[in-house]
Amino acid sequence: MNGLTPNCLDDFIYSNPSERDTLDLILSRKLPFPFTGKSGILFHGGWGTGKSTLSFLMPGLFETAYSGSWNLAQDVGQMPAPSEDDTMTEVFRCGSLSITAIINKVMACNSKSQVFHYSRHNYFVFDEIDKLTLGAQQSLKSVMDLERCMFFFNTNYLHKVDAGIINRCYLVEMNQSKDPKAYLKIANNVLTNMGLAITAVAESTVLTHASKAKGSLREFVSSVVIEGLKAGGIVPV
Numbered sequence: 001m002n003g004l005t006p007n008c009l010d011d012f013i014y015s016n017p018s019e020r021d022t023l024d025l026i027l028s029r030k031l032p033f034p035f036t037g038k039s040g041i042l043f044h045g046g047w048g049t050g051k052s053t054l055s056f057l058m059p060g061l062f063e064t065a066y067s068g069s070w071n072l073a074q075d076v077g078q079m080p081a082p083s084e085d086d087t088m089t090e091v092f093r094c095g096s097l098s099i100t101a102i103i104n105k106v107m108a109c110n111s112k113s114q115v116f117h118y119s120r121h122n123y124f125v126f127d128e129i130d131k132l133t134l135g136a137q138q139s140l141k142s143v144m145d146l147e148r149c150m151f152f153f154n155t156n157y158l159h160k161v162d163a164g165i166i167n168r169c170y171l172v173e174m175n176q177s178k179d180p181k182a183y184l185k186i187a188n189n190v191l192t193n194m195g196l197a198i199t200a201v202a203e204s205t206v207l208t209h210a211s212k213a214k215g216s217l218r219e220f221v222s223s224v225v226i227e228g229l230k231a232g233g234i235v236p237v
Helices: 017-027 051-067 099-111 134-143 163-167 180-193 203-213 217-230
Strands: 040-044 089-093 122-127 149-155 169-173
Touching: 017 051, 017 169, 040 051, 040 163, 051 089, 051 122, 051 149, 089 099, 099 122, 099 134, 099 149, 134 163, 163 169, 180 203, 180 217, 203 217
Parallel strands: 040 149, 040 169, 089 122, 122 149
Antiparallel strands: none
């Protein structure tokens, strides 16, 4: 975490450990990406689970992975993303743009002779992909096969996403985890960044808040911060 702001894979909760493993393999550059027709990563889950935040972080994580500044033999879960301002990413707030404008932008980026990212790929983030009509999503599939393009999607409603887009993506579900240790790890990071010992808040209290949050990382972290403040911690700025 950068203060209390997530900036690496370990700062999030994943419902399926094997899907988190896939992210590790991709960012450690063991699993090529794009590869075998899959050029996208689709994060899905309920409100406040961190899927939008992680989809916006992914381009930066790729830049760190390809820049040589991180030893990929180490755990990439702690590999930090640079500031979003340092990564040239095309962001589409779905529902506010026509599919024609989106496709034209992707094509324009792809037609440039030079790509200035370490990965030599263009990055495209689609926030709330489900807000595009089914017809628009089906049109989007045509550009997902372009070379030098990586696509990162997030949605609260996986059932509203076109099957063709899903087929071209690695899926990562971000809802309630069955592993209590996942919540304890994040709580420990929060408390440490507040200047506290990890024992400042009892594990039982942390796990109670994890259960009440019902998968919402936003609710969980907020509850841990409040407990930390009661214990004498300070919110980092």
